[in-house]
Amino acid sequence: MRSFAFLAVLAALTGAAVSAQAADTYKFNLHNKSSDYVINGFRTYENGAWSKNWIDFKLKPGESAEMDWGSNEGNCVVPFKVDWVGYESEKFSVDWCKVKNIYMKDQGFSFD
Numbered sequence: 001m002r003s004f005a006f007l008a009v010l011a012a013l014t015g016a017a018v019s020a021q022a023a024d025t026y027k028f029n030l031h032n033k034s035s036d037y038v039i040n041g042f043r044t045y046e047n048g049a050w051s052k053n054w055i056d057f058k059l060k061p062g063e064s065a066e067m068d069w070g071s072n073e074g075n076c077v078v079p080f081k082v083d084w085v086g087y088e089s090e091k092f093s094v095d096w097c098k099v100k101n102i103y104m105k106d107q108g109f110s111f112d
Contacts, residue, residue: 026069026096032059033103041083042067046074050081058085069096082109 032039039059043050059065076097081089082104094102094111103110 025072026099028067028096028099029064029101030059030067031064031101031103032061034061034106036061037087037104037106038085039082039104040085041081041089043081043083043089045079045081053083 030039030042038061040055040057042054043052044054045051054067055065057065076095077093078096079091079093081091083089092109099111101112
């Protein structure tokens with residue numbers, strides 16, 4: 001009887017851990033690693049249109065911001081664009097299921 005109770009508790013705890021992990025959203029950090037450029041926009045392309053600007057602030061060189069899709073559903077590969085103060089937007093694409101950090105640079109970007 002004890003082993004059954006132990007297994008029931010273990011199963012409940014395991015289920016809770018899996019549910020919490022599955023419910024996690026696509027969160028990442030946006031890092032401005034440029035030398036002079038200020039980021040003032042971040043948009044994603046879904047359903048044939050660009051989203052509203054995700055940010056209502058300016059991300060200066062050396063600064064970072066936590067970003068969150070607010071969901072873990074949909075396509076993993078979604079284009080995005082970054083708006084820069086005084087410069088045209090740049091468009092990119094990345095696998096959001098694998099991204100934890102995006103590093104915007106003077107030219108291009110990297111991620112991990």
